[in-house]
Amino acid sequence: MRTIAHRRVPRAVFDYLDGGAEGEVTLRENCRVYDDVTFRPRHAVAFADCSLRTRVLGFDLSLPFLLAPVGYSRLMHPLGEVGAARAAGKAGTAYILSTISGHRLEDVKAASTGPVFYQLYLMGGRGAAEAAMERARLAGFSALFVTIDTAVSGIRERDYRNGMKELISGGPLKKLPFLPQILSRPGWLAGFLLDGGVPALPNVVIPGKGPMPLIDVAAALAESAVTWSDLAWIRKAWTGPIVIKGVLTGDDARRAVDEGAAAVSVSNHGGRQLDCVPSSLRALPEIVKAVNGKIEILMDGGIRRGTDIVKALCLGARAVLCGRAYAYGLAAAGEAGVNRAIEILCADLDRTLRLLGCPSVADLDRSYVNIPRNWEADESVP
Ligand SMILES: Cc1cc2nc3c(=O)[nH]c(=O)nc-3n(C[C@H](O)[C@H](O)[C@H](O)COP(=O)(O)O)c2cc1C
Numbered sequence: 001m002r003t004i005a006h007r008r009v010p011r012a013v014f015d016y017l018d019g020g021a022e023g024e025v026t027l028r029e030n031c032r033v034y035d036d037v038t039f040r041p042r043h044a045v046a047f048a049d050c051s052l053r054t055r056v057l058g059f060d061l062s063l064p065f066l067l068a069p070v071g072y073s074r075l076m077h078p079l080g081e082v083g084a085a086r087a088a089g090k091a092g093t094a095y096i097l098s099t100i101s102g103h104r105l106e107d108v109k110a111a112s113t114g115p116v117f118y119q120l121y122l123m124g125g126r127g128a129a130e131a132a133m134e135r136a137r138l139a140g141f142s143a144l145f146v147t148i149d150t151a152v153s154g155i156r157e158r159d160y161r162n163g164m165k166e167l168i169s170g171g172p173l174k175k176l177p178f179l180p181q182i183l184s185r186p187g188w189l190a191g192f193l194l195d196g197g198v199p200a201l202p203n204v205v206i207p208g209k210g211p212m213p214l215i216d217v218a219a220a221l222a223e224s225a226v227t228w229s230d231l232a233w234i235r236k237a238w239t240g241p242i243v244i245k246g247v248l249t250g251d252d253a254r255r256a257v258d259e260g261a262a263a264v265s266v267s268n269h270g271g272r273q274l275d276c277v278p279s280s281l282r283a284l285p286e287i288v289k290a291v292n293g294k295i296e297i298l299m300d301g302g303i304r305r306g307t308d309i310v311k312a313l314c315l316g317a318r319a320v321l322c323g324r325a326y327a328y329g330l331a332a333a334g335e336a337g338v339n340r341a342i343e344i345l346c347a348d349l350d351r352t353l354r355l356l357g358c359p360s361v362a363d364l365d366r367s368y369v370n371i372p373r374n375w376e377a378d379e380s381v382p
Helices: 002-008 011-018 025-036 080-091 105-111 125-139 157-161 164-169 172-183 186-194 214-222 230-237 250-258 280-291 306-314 324-356 373-378
Strands: 054-056 059-061 065-067 095-097 116-120 144-147 201-206 210-212 242-247 263-266 296-300 319-322
Touching: 002 011, 002 324, 011 157, 011 164, 011 172, 011 324, 025 280, 025 306, 065 080, 065 095, 065 324, 080 095, 080 105, 080 324, 095 105, 105 116, 105 125, 116 125, 125 201, 125 230, 144 230, 157 164, 164 172, 164 214, 172 186, 201 214, 210 214, 230 242, 242 250, 250 263, 250 280, 263 280, 280 296, 280 306, 306 319, 306 324, 319 324
Parallel strands: 065 319, 095 116, 116 144, 144 242, 242 263, 263 296, 296 319
Antiparallel strands: 054 059, 201 210
């Protein structure tokens, strides 16, 4: 999927999706770390059926993975967030819509037959956020993911080199040096232009001003860090379950429990924000210990195969969020690509469970894996 996406979309779009912050240390480590965990299979067992079902935030899901919020999905393919949400619903899982969506949240909800959740940034201020939450509630979004790792936008050096800023907001002269990469992908370009070009953000409506233009996103993010003190008014504005996304330490996990969160999502934003933080899988045991069963734990980062998902579940995640794994599919082939990515992960999961000798994802636990000794030592971290 990644290879096909690379061929189909301009370098600026591919690198926006594929790249990470600064030296990309965390981005690489997010994927590599799964190699450190090995399986302890129970052989000579067989099952007629293998269950991938789980329950997240009160919803029965057919799969133990959800589709993560991926901003600007509409740049990857005109169907963007609508196509991804439809694919998630068809597969019986949930879709999480980014604040930075190119499609109206009502259209995304209407496209999905499964649960849809809304990811909140405070871009545009409280007024814009409250209006978005109200619209999301009325449209039928059932949970709110509050992302706490984006005090400012991380610096993704590939975006700089590719002229992402110039391409979105520069005049013709500034754009010129970066145009060959766009012109070399005429199929993508035709779809992009027919779709209306660079989208505004229809769900970030600034009172008295209208939808926020895409060019304003980085500056708006820098002015709108979510702090723990914001959670009080967010809880008033959103009465449904709240998930804190971007937790990497036991301290933040305990704080999320104290603030009344229904779940935490262990995440380093796919290595796109602060570089050199631990991989999500490596952070997971400390958070499992801190949360102590009080709320649900989700995690994301580096999931590319079913075995990665199984390892995360063995270490205590209720379910995982996939980001790039489906977004490569979206960039490669639109909704059909997302369907195919989900299909591949499902086949992986079924095969892995059978080879592991475990009949159901609900039965996965630490007894199915070996973890490095120094990870165990870490679990005594307060
Ligand atoms: C292109 C791209 C855009 C993203 N946009 C958002 C976003 O708007 N909000 C958010 O909370 N997370 C965002 N994320 C992070 C994902 O939700 C998720 O944490 C991450 O992709 C997981 O890592 P993975 O891509 O290795 O699966 C984005 C990730 C990517 C790759």
